[in-house]
Amino acid sequence: MFKRWRGQPFVVTKLKQLWRLVQESHAQPIAGEPRPTEIVGPDELGVTFIGHSSFLLQVGGRSVLIDPVFVKRLILLRRQRRAGLLVNEMPAIDVVLLTHAHMDHLNIASLRRVVRSAQMLGKKAPDVVVPWGVEDLVSGLGFSRVHGMKWWEKLEVRGLTVTLTPCKHWGARMFNDIHRGYGGYVVEGVGYSVYHSGDTAYFSGFEEIGKRLHPQVALLPIGAYFPDSYRAVHTSPEEAVRGFVEVGAKWMVPMHFGTFNLGREPMDEPVQRLLAEATRLGISSKVKVLEEGETMRVAQQETSRRPILKTQQQSI
Numbered sequence: 001m002f003k004r005w006r007g008q009p010f011v012v013t014k015l016k017q018l019w020r021l022v023q024e025s026h027a028q029p030i031a032g033e034p035r036p037t038e039i040v041g042p043d044e045l046g047v048t049f050i051g052h053s054s055f056l057l058q059v060g061g062r063s064v065l066i067d068p069v070f071v072k073r074l075i076l077l078r079r080q081r082r083a084g085l086l087v088n089e090m091p092a093i094d095v096v097l098l099t100h101a102h103m104d105h106l107n108i109a110s111l112r113r114v115v116r117s118a119q120m121l122g123k124k125a126p127d128v129v130v131p132w133g134v135e136d137l138v139s140g141l142g143f144s145r146v147h148g149m150k151w152w153e154k155l156e157v158r159g160l161t162v163t164l165t166p167c168k169h170w171g172a173r174m175f176n177d178i179h180r181g182y183g184g185y186v187v188e189g190v191g192y193s194v195y196h197s198g199d200t201a202y203f204s205g206f207e208e209i210g211k212r213l214h215p216q217v218a219l220l221p222i223g224a225y226f227p228d229s230y231r232a233v234h235t236s237p238e239e240a241v242r243g244f245v246e247v248g249a250k251w252m253v254p255m256h257f258g259t260f261n262l263g264r265e266p267m268d269e270p271v272q273r274l275l276a277e278a279t280r281l282g283i284s285s286k287v288k289v290l291e292e293g294e295t296m297r298v299a300q301q302e303t304s305r306r307p308i309l310k311t312q313q314q315s316i
Helices: 009-025 108-120 203-213 228-234 237-247 268-280
Strands: 045-051 054-061 062-066 095-097 129-133 146-149 156-157 160-165 185-188 190-195 217-221 250-257 295-302 307-311
Touching: 045 108, 045 190, 045 217, 045 250, 054 185, 062 185, 095 160, 095 268, 108 307, 129 156, 146 156, 156 203, 185 203, 203 237, 217 237, 228 295, 237 250, 250 268, 250 295
Parallel strands: 062 095, 095 129, 129 146, 190 217, 217 250
Antiparallel strands: 045 054, 045 295, 054 062, 156 160, 160 185, 185 190, 295 307
């Protein structure tokens, strides 16, 4: 399969790495089961981890999907754990946010399912928000509107405020479409704010994002950091914790681990290292590791208006 790329060593190396990962991804049965979708109140924030970098946010009665991937395979690469939610059991989605064009974040089949689900519920198809240069990949999928954004631009969409934030990554879907943008998002509504970093290496922008946008919850990646060369585009667990501290959010929810075997570290290592680093710094109570399909709910006390936290298993 590598003969056609002879004379292009970078491409050959990447293809060999991907082929090895594909083979390893089929070594064990897929684990995990989806859960029923937990619906939160219109005055609450709900953050549901679907798997990998996919989340359902419920903010002010609006439903937002970030990087939704529900399929079992990315062409040949198979996921290791099932998606935590089923598309047809979620509420109709208002907005879909896509951080970049990589296939583990922008999945065409999953996006079509999301649009079709809204239509089956008799609802308006969602809007989709993408970084610059990604519009053509989603323009024919049935979304009500496609919004392209650049770093630090703000968008008012379906009653929410969305800001595209910088990150340290890359956006090409294949190998030569390097014009495509990439980034993270801060979503704000009814007094809540959530930061999804997208894929990123550690960079000084975490502090600036915190100063400008003051997110309460930070969704940060902790996997695919080994070998060390991968840290040019991915954070290690310790670097993710450092980014969380610099952003200044109240809670961190990890992502980009446990679903697709993209790095060479053991699959269970990222969470172990994350919790060890949080314990070392004395901030373990601020780190919420969610299982697939689990929802973190943030409510506001009517007297003080200070957010309080609970998960699906807790009641505060």
